[in-house]
Amino acid sequence: xxxxxxxxxxxxxxxxxxxxxxxxxxxxxxxxxxxxxxxxxxxxxxxxxxxxxxxxxxxxxxxxxxxxxxxxxxxxxxxxxxxxxxxxxxxxxxxxxxxxxxxxxxxxxxxxxxxxxxxxxxxxxxxxxxxxxxxxxxxxxxxxxxxxxxxxxxxxxxxxxxxxxxxxxxxxxxxxxxxxxxxxxxxxxxxxxxxxxxxxxxxxxxxxxxxxxxxxxxxxxxxxxxxxxxxxxxxxxxxxxxxx
Amino acid sequence: xxxxxxxxxxxxxxxxxxxxxxxxxxxxxxxxxxxxxxxxxxxxxxxxxxxxxxxxxxxxxxxxxxxxxxxxxxxxxxxxxxxxxxxxxxxxxxxxxxxxxxxxxxxxxxxxxxxxxxxxxxxxxxxxxxxxxxxxxxxxxxxxxxxxxxxxxxxxxxxxxxxxxxxxxxxxxxxxxxxxxxxxxxxxxxxxxxxxxxxxxxxxxxxxxxxxxxxxxxxxxxxxxxxxxxxxxxxxxxxxxxxxxxxxxxxxxxxxxxxxxx
Numbered sequence: 045x046x047x048x049x050x051x052x053x054x055x056x057x058x059x060x061x062x063x064x065x066x067x068x069x070x071x072x073x074x075x076x077x078x079x080x081x082x083x084x085x086x087x088x089x090x091x092x093x094x095x096x097x098x099x100x101x102x103x104x105x106x107x108x109x110x111x112x113x114x115x116x117x118x119x120x121x122x123x124x125x126x127x128x129x130x131x132x133x134x135x136x137x138x139x140x141x142x143x144x145x146x147x148x149x150x151x152x153x154x155x156x157x158x159x160x161x162x163x164x165x166x167x168x169x170x171x172x173x174x175x176x177x178x179x180x181x182x183x184x185x186x187x188x189x190x191x192x193x194x195x196x197x198x199x200x201x202x203x204x205x206x207x208x209x210x211x212x213x214x215x216x217x218x219x220x221x222x223x224x225x226x227x228x229x230x231x232x233x234x235x236x237x238x239x240x241x242x243x244x245x246x247x248x249x250x251x252x253x254x255x256x257x258x259x260x261x262x263x264x265x266x267x268x269x270x271x272x273x274x275x276x277x278x279x280x281x282x283x284x285x286x287x288x
Numbered sequence: 289x290x291x292x293x294x295x296x297x298x299x300x301x302x303x304x305x306x307x308x309x310x311x312x313x314x315x316x317x318x319x320x321x322x323x324x325x326x327x328x329x330x331x332x333x334x335x336x337x338x339x340x341x342x343x344x345x346x347x348x349x350x351x352x353x354x355x356x357x358x359x360x361x362x363x364x365x366x367x368x369x370x371x372x373x374x375x376x377x378x379x380x381x382x383x384x385x386x387x388x389x390x391x392x393x394x395x396x397x398x399x400x401x402x403x404x405x406x407x408x409x410x411x412x413x414x415x416x417x418x419x420x421x422x423x424x425x426x427x428x429x430x431x432x433x434x435x436x437x438x439x440x441x442x443x444x445x446x447x448x449x450x451x452x453x454x455x456x457x458x459x460x461x462x463x464x465x466x467x468x469x470x471x472x473x474x475x476x477x478x479x480x481x482x483x484x485x486x487x488x489x490x491x492x493x494x495x496x497x498x499x500x501x502x503x504x505x506x507x508x509x510x511x512x513x514x515x516x517x518x519x520x521x522x523x524x525x526x527x528x529x530x531x532x533x534x535x536x537x538x539x540x541x542x543x544x545x546x547x548x549x550x
Contacts, residue, residue: 056545060290061337061356063541067292067534068331068357071299074306074527075329075360084352112338114352125326127368154328156366157468159487166328166364181467183388183498196498216355218333219363225339251530262537269544276548 049275052268058085058109059265065113066258069249076123077152077220078247080254084112115222117211120248122240128185129155129163132243136234137205138222140172141165147172147231149206152220153244167219173201187241203239206231290542291356296534298359302329303528305362310521313512320375321405321478322510324517326366332358369469372511374503380437381408381416384508387500389463390480392491393422400425402464402489405478407507416445420477428459441501443494463499464489 062083072078086109122132131153133139138149148169155171158164163171163178170177173193182195191203208214213226224231306327316322337354374384383406385391390402403418411417414430430437434447443461466472471485482489495501 060292060541061354063538064291064295064356067295067299067538068359070527070530070534071295071302071359072329072331072357073299073530074303074523075331078331081355081357111354112352113354113356115355125368126370152330154366156470159468159471159485161467161487166366167330212352215336215339215353216331216334216357218357219330251526255530255533258534258537262540265541266544269548272548 049272052271052275055109056265056268058111059261059268061111063258063261063265066254066261069254070251070258073247073249073251073254075152075220075247076154076244077120077150078249079118079151080116080247080249081113081216082116084114086110086112114212115214115216116248118248120246122243123246124243125154126242127154127244128187128241129157130242130244131155131187131203132240132245133205133237134240135237136207137237138207140204140206140231141169141221142172143169143221146223148217148221148223149214150221151245165220169221172204174204175201178203187239189238189240191239205234205237205239207234208232290538291358292538293535293542295357295359296531296538298332298361299531299534300528302327302360302362303524303531305365306524307521307528309365310517310524314514314517314521317510317512317514317517319405319478319510320407320507321372321403322512323367323369323372323404324510324512326368327362328364328366329360330363332361334358366470367472367474368511370511372508374506375509376505377407377507378505379407380439380504381410382406382505382507383408383439383461384503384506385463385494385500386441386503387498388469389465389494389499390489391418392425392462392464392489393418393479394425394427395422395479399481400489401475401479401481402466402472403478403480404508422479424461426459426462428461430458431456439502439504441495441503443502460493461502462491463494464491465497465499466490 065081065083069080138151141148141150154166155163157180161179161181163180178201180195184196186194191205193200208229213229214222215225217223309325309327313324334355334357339353343349385404390404391406393401393403395401407419408416410430416424416428428445430447431449433450435450436448438446445458445461446455447458448455466489467487468485471483472480473483475481
């Protein structure tokens with residue numbers, strides 16, 4: 045039988061995953077602090093398939109795709125909100141929040157206070173400072189560009205901002221959070237960052253790029269379908285050959 | 289079936305709520321004491337098809353995994369308690385709160401409500417009430433033969449009464465502050481109610497402990513910025529549109545898959 049039809053199948057499966065990633069990016073085009081996922085394709089030579097064939101023959105030049113993805117941690121635009129508990133990070137770094145006694149990382153700086161006057165994310169996860177949990181008791185809140193918080197002109201705490209040497213180890217957790225699952229990766233203070241009070245970071249999804257990605261994905265899928273139809277016709281001709 | 293359909297669907301859902309909130313903000317552009325709401329979005333959980341960092345059969349480490357997200361969701365709708373602009377009305381019972389704090393009123397159910405819409409009135413007994421007839425807490429009654437009322441920035445209410453040379457002190461308007469005003473429950477009619485998230489109110493005289501001061505003869509206007517809402521509206525509508533395009537694309541892919549066998 046023709047092997048090609050199975051190869052278009054893997055291609056189609058990969059293209060579907062790619063489409064799902066694009067859809068997720070588009071759905072989050074207005075999610076603050078969201079970082080777009082990008083698909084990566086690798087072509088794997090189909091060595092196993094060619095082993096049974098006669099020696100000296102070149103491996104079949106078809107390949108099966110494997111898909112992987114990475115998170116694009118590029119900075120996004122800052123949106124001015126005027127809310128004095130909104131903080132945007134310009135440059136490298138993440139805010140540290142605790143969830144189930146575990147450190148999670150986020151770039152979504154839309155914070156609020158809970159009933160104990162602690163600084164929390166919109167989900168109620170506590171935002172960590174250099175000196176532990178951040179308590180803000182007062183009305184005049186000033187956050188300096190290094191994260192130092194002054195409440196009523198008195199030092200209160202400093203917002204902790206950390207980064208990693210290798211950010212590819214960070215995994216999406218959902219709810220605008222990233223989780224570090226590599227024990228060897230340690231938090232470190234980024235060299236260059238600026239905190240901006242009254243701003244929050246928008247999503248870094250580039251809608252034009254996503255539309256192009258979507259179009260190319262759609263057309264790729266269409267091509268696979270065309271090839272499938274072609275194979276189908278060929279096989280149909282082969283089968284009907286005997287009847288002539 | 290292809291997940292992209294539902295993923296883009298969540299995106300459309302979220303934008304729909306976003307438009308609802310913008311519409312409500314715009315509808316209240318002239319509501320005194322109104323505070324705009326803001327929708328806060330988050331990404332949904334991810335499905336990990338291949339975990340990063342695991343070892344492959346050849347002993348290499350997978351540098352990046354495959355994570356496929358499931359779209360977006362609404363995390364919170366936050367009231368933004370930014371100061372609104374002031375409008376001079378010269379009405380002696382109109383007050384604007386300059387800074388933080390809420391007036392406390394008693395609702396018909398007996399519960400306490402909090403408001404920043406302070407266009408106050410007098411009822412038939414001379415009690416100071418809101419436009420809906422809810423009495424202030426602590427209650428202040430204005431005598432019948434009053435000529436004029438003066439409200440000091442620190443909340444002291446005094447009245448000039450006919451045939452009296454000295455103004456008579458009637459009471460003090462107190463302001464309530466909350467540890468987390470965004471956690472208040474909006475009741476409509478410019479009223480808010482206390483919740484577990486907002487914390488208990490701390491009442492006291494205006495101007496003390498970070499409370500705002502009162503300004504007689506002025507009203508606080510809505511803090512909705514029309515320009516900002518229009519931009520949010522455009523962005524929200526376009527985001528809705530692009531999500532619908534993603535659904536169309538996913539649908540076309542399914543259609544093609546169905547057409548392989550004719």
